[in-house]
Amino acid sequence: xxxxxxxxxxxITVAIVLGxxxxxxxxxxxxxxxxxxxxLEEKARNxxxxxxxxxxxxxxxxxxxxxxxRYLRTRDIQYDLKSSASAELGFxxxxxxxxxxxxxxxxxxxxxxxxxxxxxxxxxLLLIYGAYFALRSAIDVEETRARLSAVYSILAGLTVPFFxxxxxxxxxxxxxxSAGDASGQTxxxxxxxxxxxxxxxxxxxxxxxxxxVWLLNLRVRIARLEYHHSLQSM
Amino acid sequence: MKFQSTYALVxxxxxxxxxxxxxxxxxxxxxxxxxxxxxxALRSDNPSAQLLAGMFWVVVFFTAMSGLSRIFVSEEExxxxxTLRLLTIPSVVFVGKLVVNCLLTLTLxxxxxxxxxWAFPGFAIVSWDVFIATVFLGSLGFASASTxxxxxxxxxxxxxxxxPVLAFPVLVPLLMTVMNATARALEGETIALAFGDLQVLVGxxxxxxxxxxxxxxxxxxx
Amino acid sequence: xxxxxxxxxxxxxDFNRRTIFKGISFELGEQRSLVVTGKNGSGKxxxxxxxxxxxxxxxxxxxxxxxxxxxxxxxxRDRIGFVSPYLNLYDEFDAVENIKVLSSIRSSSVxxxxxxxxxxxxxxxxxxxxxLVRTYSxxxxxxxxxxVAAIHKPDLLILDEPTANLDEEGAAVVRSFVREQxxxxxxxxxxxxxxxxxxxxxxVRL
Amino acid sequence: xxxKIIVGAIVIVAGIxxxxxxxxxxxxxxxxxxxxxxxxxxxxxxxxxxxxxxSRFDAEKAQFSxxxxxxxxxxxxxxxxxxxxxxxxxxxxxxxxxxMAGAEFHATEVxxxxxxKYEGNAEAVKKTL
Numbered sequence: 176x177x178x179x180x181x182x183x184x185x186x187i188t189v190a191i192v193l194g195x196x197x198x199x200x201x202x203x204x205x206x207x208x209x210x211x212x213x214x215l216e217e218k219a220r221n222x223x224x225x226x227x228x229x230x231x232x233x234x235x236x237x238x239x240x241x242x243x244x245r246y247l248r249t250r251d252i253q254y255d256l257k258s259s260a261s262a263e264l265g266f267x268x269x270x271x272x273x274x275x276x277x278x279x280x281x282x283x284x285x286x287x288x289x290x291x292x293x294x295x296x297x298x299x300l301l302l303i304y305g306a307y308f309a310l311r312s313a314i315d316v317e318e319t320r321a322r323l324s325a326v327y328s329i330l331a332g333l334t335v336p337f338f339x340x341x342x343x344x345x346x347x348x349x350x351x352x353s354a355g356d357a358s359g360q361t362x363x364x365x366x367x368x369x370x371x372x373x374x375x376x377x378x379x380x381x382x383x384x385x386x387x388v389w390l391l392n393l394r395v396r397i398a399r400l401e402y403h404h405s406l407q408s409m
Numbered sequence: 410m411k412f413q414s415t416y417a418l419v420x421x422x423x424x425x426x427x428x429x430x431x432x433x434x435x436x437x438x439x440x441x442x443x444x445x446x447x448x449x450a451l452r453s454d455n456p457s458a459q460l461l462a463g464m465f466w467v468v469v470f471f472t473a474m475s476g477l478s479r480i481f482v483s484e485e486e487x488x489x490x491x492t493l494r495l496l497t498i499p500s501v502v503f504v505g506k507l508v509v510n511c512l513l514t515l516t517l518x519x520x521x522x523x524x525x526x527w528a529f530p531g532f533a534i535v536s537w538d539v540f541i542a543t544v545f546l547g548s549l550g551f552a553s554a555s556t557x558x559x560x561x562x563x564x565x566x567x568x569x570x571x572x573p574v575l576a577f578p579v580l581v582p583l584l585m586t587v588m589n590a591t592a593r594a595l596e597g598e599t600i601a602l603a604f605g606d607l608q609v610l611v612g613x614x615x616x617x618x619x620x621x622x623x624x625x626x627x628x629x630x631x
Numbered sequence: 632x633x634x635x636x637x638x639x640x641x642x643x644x645d646f647n648r649r650t651i652f653k654g655i656s657f658e659l660g661e662q663r664s665l666v667v668t669g670k671n672g673s674g675k676x677x678x679x680x681x682x683x684x685x686x687x688x689x690x691x692x693x694x695x696x697x698x699x700x701x702x703x704x705x706x707x708r709d710r711i712g713f714v715s716p717y718l719n720l721y722d723e724f725d726a727v728e729n730i731k732v733l734s735s736i737r738s739s740s741v742x743x744x745x746x747x748x749x750x751x752x753x754x755x756x757x758x759x760x761x762x763l764v765r766t767y768s769x770x771x772x773x774x775x776x777x778x779v780a781a782i783h784k785p786d787l788l789i790l791d792e793p794t795a796n797l798d799e800e801g802a803a804v805v806r807s808f809v810r811e812q813x814x815x816x817x818x819x820x821x822x823x824x825x826x827x828x829x830x831x832x833x834x835v836r837l
Numbered sequence: 838x839x840x841k842i843i844v845g846a847i848v849i850v851a852g853i854x855x856x857x858x859x860x861x862x863x864x865x866x867x868x869x870x871x872x873x874x875x876x877x878x879x880x881x882x883x884x885x886x887x888x889x890x891x892s893r894f895d896a897e898k899a900q901f902s903x904x905x906x907x908x909x910x911x912x913x914x915x916x917x918x919x920x921x922x923x924x925x926x927x928x929x930x931x932x933x934x935x936x937m938a939g940a941e942f943h944a945t946e947v948x949x950x951x952x953x954k955y956e957g958n959a960e961a962v963k964k965t966l
Contacts, residue, residue, distance in 0.1 A: 247627050250687070250689065283949070284948045284949060284950075285922045285946065285947065285948050285949065286946060286948065289948060295581075299578050299581050302577060302578040302581075303578040305574070306574045306575045306577075306578055309571060309574050309575075310561070310565065310571065310575060313565035313566045313567050313571055314564060314565050314566070315566065315647075316646070316647055317647050317648060318631075318645075318646070318647070319564055319631065322627055322628070322631075323561045323564060323565075323628065325627070326557070326561065326624045326627050326628055327558075327561060327575065329620075329624060330554075330557065330558075330579060330620060330621065330624060331578060331579055333616055333617065333620040333849070334578070334579055334581070334582055334616075336616070336853045336856065336857065337582035337609070337612075337613060337616075337856060338581075338582065340853070340856050340857040341582050341586065341609045341612075341613075341856045342582065342585065345585050345586065345589050402648070405648060406648055413735065413738075414735070414736050414737070414738070417732065417735035417736045418736050420732075421721070421732045421736065424724075425721065425723055425724070428723050428724075429723050487719055487721070487722060488717060488718075488719035489718075489719050489720070489721060491680075491685055491717055491718050492718045492719060492720070492733070493736070494684075494685050495683060495684075495685060495708070495711065495713050495718060496708060496733060496736045496737040497708060497736050497737060498705040498708065500841075501736075608855055608856060608858070609855075609856045611852070611855055612851075612852040612853065612854075612855035612856035613852065613856070614852070615848050615849070615851055615852030615855070616848075616849050616852035616853060618848070619844075619845040619846075619848035619849045619852070620845070620849055622841075622845055623841070623842060623845040630684075630685075630686075630687060631685070631686050631687065
């Protein structure tokens with residue numbers, strides 16, 4: 176975990192410094208220049224933060240779901256600690272992704288919120304996390320709580336394909352790569368990014384994912400200490 | 410599959426419901442009051458098909474949330490949950506309760522449909538085939554997602570308010586699709602145009618039914 | 632029908648970070664009876680619930696065998712009878728309806744009217760057979776629970792607090808069920824009554 | 838038990854495929870000006886800004902107006918209640934939300950879609966617009 180912590184500090188620092196300080200010019204010649212993207216300009220720098228945070232949200236949800244499934248198979252309470260800790264972190268990242276996204280949307284698309292398919296999806300993900308915590312707080316017995324919240328998160332996970340496939344039919348998309356987009360491409364999926372920008376994007380991506388791993392590890396260790404403390408005080 | 414046991418469980422619930430009117434009376438009264446409220450809100454205006462279709466499913470959603478959890482909560486309150494668990498396997502309980510929930514939801518959507526057609530001149534259904542297919546598939550989808558949630562909610566302390574909180578995120582894809590398809594039916598689009606929506610509804614129904622069928626064992630056996 | 636055998640191996644149950652009991656093992660073959668005893672909160676009910684498949688154990692397992700084949704609890708649910716304060720009947724049905732409804736959920740064979748009548752006379756509530764259970768006293772409800780649990784001649788009969796709410800006449804009915812079960816198959820009883828503890832050939836003290 | 842899981846998994850995959858096929862087949866449902874005129878409903882119209890026709894901001898009424906060509910190549914004057922949106926002239930396509938009023942489209946909101954390539958140089962991107 177020391178390596179992970181060092182990685183987090185280095186990668187995120189580098190990503191922030193590079194992300195903020197590298198100049199944007201119309202015709203980048205040197206490696207240490209970003210292209211100006213018409214319509215995005217300096218706002219394009221948000222891609223180093225918004226996209227990794229949103230991505231980490233999804234990772235956290237999947238990790239929580241996986242540990243929930245492990246709990247149901249093994250009935251080992253350790254997995255429930257991991258599952259709920261991952262959900263807590265996922266909620267924080269989800270919140271950050273929503274904020275960074277709404278700000279970007281305001282200055283690029285013209286409004287904070289437009290119920291674009293991905294905006295709708297992340298809003299529903301926020302609701303799922305909210306419902307998950309509400310359910311947990313409404314059940315007293317630890318084993319029942321672990322079991323039922325794991326089932327709920329798996330059930331919620333089953334709706335994910337509908338947000339990916341069915342939702343874009345119903346609401347128009349503004350995100351790059353949405354159906355109906357003239358180019359049909361996304362900067363992230365097809366990696367339409369120039370040299371250093373791409374490198375910086377990946378540094379940030381790895382950095383934020385490691386940050387999640389490190390925080391999850393800390394959170395689980397705290398939960399374990401609390402668990403053993405409560406065992407001793409009984 | 411233990412068809413006999415499932416049938417017996419469904420008949421037990423139907424007879425019990427007809428005798429006590431535990432869920433049915435509350436559901437129907439809820440329908441009447443909420444449709445009246447919508448009527449008050451929209452009477453002076455000339456609401457669009459989109460708006461009416463949306464309000465139709467808003468009424469269905471909140472009414473369902475007020476009543477559908479009863480199928481498991483009532484067992485929990487009477488202390489018969491363990492009796493059922495003793496008598497039969499989880500799959501029988503799930504399928505039986507799913508069937509009962511489908512019957513309740515279909516009754517509910519039928520009642521809302523009749524009231525809407527009667528109360529709102531703007532709610533004129535042009536494509537009956539689209540409307541009936543949408544309401545039918547939507548009701549079954551509703552029931553399939555809410556049955557296992559009802560079983561979860563029966564184990565929690567605060568039941569009434571938690572149910573819609575848990576159900577809404579899971580039902581969002583269904584709600585958006587049925588609202589869209591219902592608006593199409595009001596605007597008179599053919600079933601070929603609405604085919605995509607109906608396909609999504611069938612897909613949702615399959616995924617939710619199979620998913621909760623597999624997950625139910627973990628909810629039911631402590 | 633093959634005889635049923637039940638074997639518990641090293642059972643442990645945790646509940647809210649508290650270990651209720653651990654290391655419980657026993658084996659019940661044909662005509663064996665088990666009594667679980669222990670002070671309040673020691674997990675008597677929890678243990679019999681685990682035997683009946685109503686609750687899963689935290690560690691260890693309960694295995695069921697018919698003849699020489701291992702079967703799962705779900706295969707033999709129609710061969711179990713269970714009477715306890717926490718297994719309730721349907722208030723809105725009368726005694727006959729309860730027996731019919733619960734039997735038909737349990738298995739495909741529904742008892743005949745005359746079998747039900749005989750059983751209700753045996754437990755002493757035949758006179759009120761057509762009244763809703765809602766109107767019954769707690770002792771009458773307990774008697775009806777015996778009728779439901781024994782009507783299908785179970786191979787495994789589990790009694791938690793067998794004579795709770797019952798008068799002396801009711802207790803005599805219970806003793807007749809116990810003797811009958813000792814002839815037929817396995818009997819599991821959770822109790823603190825010294826007289827009832829003597830029913831067990833195996834005694835587990837929690 | 839295993840049969841149950843396999844059958845369940847197959848049904849789940851079938852359900853997902855059923856809705857996914859649908860996604861590939863049909864596109865986002867933006868309206869066009871023809872349907873907007875026909876139904877008179879509030880609608881989202883996606884199209885291209887017609888650069889060589891007049892676009893101006895009327896400071897008195899606080900309205901911005903421009904011409905939009907929808908996917909059926911129908912050109913209609915769009916009047917937005919408000920100032921010119923950010924990045925307006927750089928957008929690859931424009932989404933106007935509103936309803937028809939006579940021959941004009943009255944928009945309550947105009948959103949701009951942005952280019953999705955972060956690599957090129959600006960001149961090249963502008964040429965493709």
